[in-house]
Amino acid sequence: MKILVCISKVPDTTSKIAFTDNNTKFSEDGVTYIMNPTDEWYALVRGVELKEAHGGSVTVVCVGDSSNDQIIRKSLAIGADDAVRIDAQPDDSYFVAAQIANYAKEQGFDVIITGKETINYNGSVVGGMLAELLDLPYVALVTKMDIAGNEATIEREIEGGKEILSVPTPFVISANKGLAEQRIPNMRGIMAARKKPLNVIPADAGISANTSVVSYSAPPARTACKYVDADNVDELIRLLHEEAKAI
Amino acid sequence: MAVIAYIELSGNKVKKASLETASYAAATAQKLGTEAIGLALGSADASELEALGKYGLSKVVHVNNAQLDNLDSRVQSKVVADQMNALGGKVLVFSHNYTGKALAPRLSARLNAGLVAGAVALPETDGGFVVEKTAFSGKGLAKVSINSDLKVISIGPNSFGVKEVGGSAAVETADAAVEASSVTVKETVKLSDKIPLSEAELVVSAGRGLRGPENWGMVEEMADILGAATACSRAVSDVDWRPHHEHVGQTGLAISPNLYIAIAISGAIQHLAGVSSSKTIVVVNKDPEAPFFKSADYGIVGDAFDVVPKMNAALKKLKG
Numbered sequence: 001m002k003i004l005v006c007i008s009k010v011p012d013t014t015s016k017i018a019f020t021d022n023n024t025k026f027s028e029d030g031v032t033y034i035m036n037p038t039d040e041w042y043a044l045v046r047g048v049e050l051k052e053a054h055g056g057s058v059t060v061v062c063v064g065d066s067s068n069d070q071i072i073r074k075s076l077a078i079g080a081d082d083a084v085r086i087d088a089q090p091d092d093s094y095f096v097a098a099q100i101a102n103y104a105k106e107q108g109f110d111v112i113i114t115g116k117e118t119i120n121y122n123g124s125v126v127g128g129m130l131a132e133l134l135d136l137p138y139v140a141l142v143t144k145m146d147i148a149g150n151e152a153t154i155e156r157e158i159e160g161g162k163e164i165l166s167v168p169t170p171f172v173i174s175a176n177k178g179l180a181e182q183r184i185p186n187m188r189g190i191m192a193a194r195k196k197p198l199n200v201i202p203a204d205a206g207i208s209a210n211t212s213v214v215s216y217s218a219p220p221a222r223t224a225c226k227y228v229d230a231d232n233v234d235e236l237i238r239l240l241h242e243e244a245k246a247i
Numbered sequence: 248m249a250v251i252a253y254i255e256l257s258g259n260k261v262k263k264a265s266l267e268t269a270s271y272a273a274a275t276a277q278k279l280g281t282e283a284i285g286l287a288l289g290s291a292d293a294s295e296l297e298a299l300g301k302y303g304l305s306k307v308v309h310v311n312n313a314q315l316d317n318l319d320s321r322v323q324s325k326v327v328a329d330q331m332n333a334l335g336g337k338v339l340v341f342s343h344n345y346t347g348k349a350l351a352p353r354l355s356a357r358l359n360a361g362l363v364a365g366a367v368a369l370p371e372t373d374g375g376f377v378v379e380k381t382a383f384s385g386k387g388l389a390k391v392s393i394n395s396d397l398k399v400i401s402i403g404p405n406s407f408g409v410k411e412v413g414g415s416a417a418v419e420t421a422d423a424a425v426e427a428s429s430v431t432v433k434e435t436v437k438l439s440d441k442i443p444l445s446e447a448e449l450v451v452s453a454g455r456g457l458r459g460p461e462n463w464g465m466v467e468e469m470a471d472i473l474g475a476a477t478a479c480s481r482a483v484s485d486v487d488w489r490p491h492h493e494h495v496g497q498t499g500l501a502i503s504p505n506l507y508i509a510i511a512i513s514g515a516i517q518h519l520a521g522v523s524s525s526k527t528i529v530v531v532n533k534d535p536e537a538p539f540f541k542s543a544d545y546g547i548v549g550d551a552f553d554v555v556p557k558m559n560a561a562l563k564k565l566k567g
């Protein structure tokens with residue numbers, strides 16, 4: 001089974017978010033980068049588990065410059081077999097998806113896994129775009145996936161419930177919590193990762209973004225917290241009803 | 248030219264999320280000086296579709312084909328794209344919920360239409376076409392310009408609201424070529440008849456401070472009194488005190504209800520990321536230094552096991 005896992009680089013979850021250049025750019029000042037959590041914890045680990053159970057290989061793909069190599073090495077240490085970095089600035093989701101589709105179309109992957117969403121752009125869209133560009137089924141927000149032969153049984157969240165589906169390979173999914181458990185790379189994995197191939201390929205110059213960020217801003221600040229005494233709970237309920245009009 | 252609202256159906260009925268989608272599409276159409284048309288795929292009661300006129304749709308096109316009752320994004324994408332072309336749609340609007348997350352990106356790629364996912368405001372249309380969305384998991388907002396001719400927008404649930412403007416929509420049925428689906432639904436599990444978290448206007452949430460799943464009775468009671476959904480911190484779902492789908496935050500579900508009540512949750516930055524755009528936030532925590540108070544509108548410093556039952560009693564009184 002040939003598995004492709006899409007990974008991206010995001011600011012650490014505790015990063016202070018600030019903007020520069022007249023609020024047109026994210027300020028990288030003092031920011032450390034990590035592998036997007038759902039890509040690492042769920043998409044990658046489930047890919048590696050499937051390979052361990054059924055044989056085959058896990059390739060990771062990342063669209064970005066060489067500053068992504070660190071997270072790519074980490075994914076190899078966790079258990080991916082090889083990596084492809086498409087050398088370009090990930091300008092928007094369509095650009096990223098189209099570059100990955102362009103690479104993947106000749107490779108014959110059986111399963112393509114993305115994370116649920118990146119924690120910086122919060123699109124939750126690259127997987128769906130990729131599926132459309134490759135004309136494959138797409139199941140979003142998957143919490144369980146097992147494969148027997150060329151048929152996968154998949155559990156996904158829907159509004160107010162869940163659905164159990166079966167889908168033949170090849171297909172694309174986005175990985176949600178529940179799909180796998182986080183793995184911490186061990187020393188052996190880290191050593192092995194150094195010898196695994198990381199292929200850098202040029203981007204397709206014919207693909208361009210169709211959106212662009214005009215400006216960023218901080219969310220509106222909240223006014224100071226109004227404290228109510230624990231012995232005066234009725235007052236809180238009154239405030240929620242009459243002042244906040246929330247209930 | 249028209250603005251198309253994707254209308255979600257479930258059991259012949261229009262889903263609540265689509266009332267907001269319709270309202271947003273109608274307001275966008277008004278800005279562009281055109282009409283807003285609903286597009287509903289699958290089985291539906293005609294009266295349900297007519298009633299969408301109340302939210303500003305002039306017409307609803309109904310592809311009445313039971314094969315479309317289950318969401319296979321690949322099959323639906325082709326039908327929606329064909330209708331977009333047939334109706335001269337310029338802007339296509341979804342809710343940024345489970346369905347929208349499966350469909351909007353496919354349509355964006357299929358129609359080569361730039362997508363803004365998780366929009367929080369109407370497009371700014373003087374000059375270009377710019378839509379504001381949340382970014383950095385609620386820690387920022389981004390204004391994104393869509394540079395293609397066709398546009399797709401998915402709106403953050405609860406960020407625009409349902410707006411009744413009166414009126415009734417003409418319902419037209421349309422035929423469509425529907426491909427056979429390769430996705431087979433084996434089972435659909437409804438999580439009781441509770442309100443889905445992603446759609447909820449009121450949310451009661453609790454954290455590790457409650458010490459164990461056996462103590463969630465009072466949280467569920469509060470949710471029942473209010474007609475609210477329940478949520479939890481990651482620390483709680485990680486140890487299976489509560490189901491994964493209740494996990495809110497940066498790596499869980501991001502929500503923006505009218506009211507978020509946080510009980511015995513510390514307010515870690517990753518938790519706040521997913522809930523900070525809630526309109527009103529109430530925090531109950533026994534530690535006056537808990538970071539959550541900095542992001543709260545109302546706070547009670549106290550023991551949840553004492554405060555929550557009192558809140559429930561007061562809420563019962565209010566609700567009569």
Ligand SMILES: Cc1cc2nc3c(=O)[nH]c(=O)nc-3n(C[C@H](O)[C@H](O)[C@H](O)COP(=O)(O)OP(=O)(O)OC[C@H]3O[C@@H](n4cnc5c(N)ncnc54)[C@H](O)[C@@H]3O)c2cc1C
Pocket residue numbers: 013037453454455456457479480481482483494495496497498499510511512513514515516517518521531532533534537549550551552
């Ligand atoms: C990469 C990453 C991603 C993460 N993503 C998320 C996410 O999406 N969502 C999320 O929630 N977390 C996330 N976390 C975890 C987050 O950092 C916190 O660990 C978590 O939110 C803590 O949960 P908690 O507040 O329930 O528990 P705790 O931090 O243990 O806090 C419990 C609180 O309860 C209070 N308390 C205790 N007893 C009582 C009582 N009797 N009455 C009243 N108050 C009481 C305490 O004072 C304390 O403030 C993430 C962490 C990382 C590293």
Ligand SMILES: Nc1ncnc2c1ncn2[C@@H]1O[C@H](COP(=O)(O)O)[C@@H](O)[C@H]1O
Pocket residue numbers: 006007008009036038039043061062063064090093096113114115116117118121122123124125126127
């Ligand atoms: N630059 C990138 N390179 C490779 N994969 C990416 C990139 N950006 C996003 N992805 C994948 O797409 C998923 C969804 O991203 P998004 O649509 O931006 O929320 C992520 O979880 C990744 O798996």
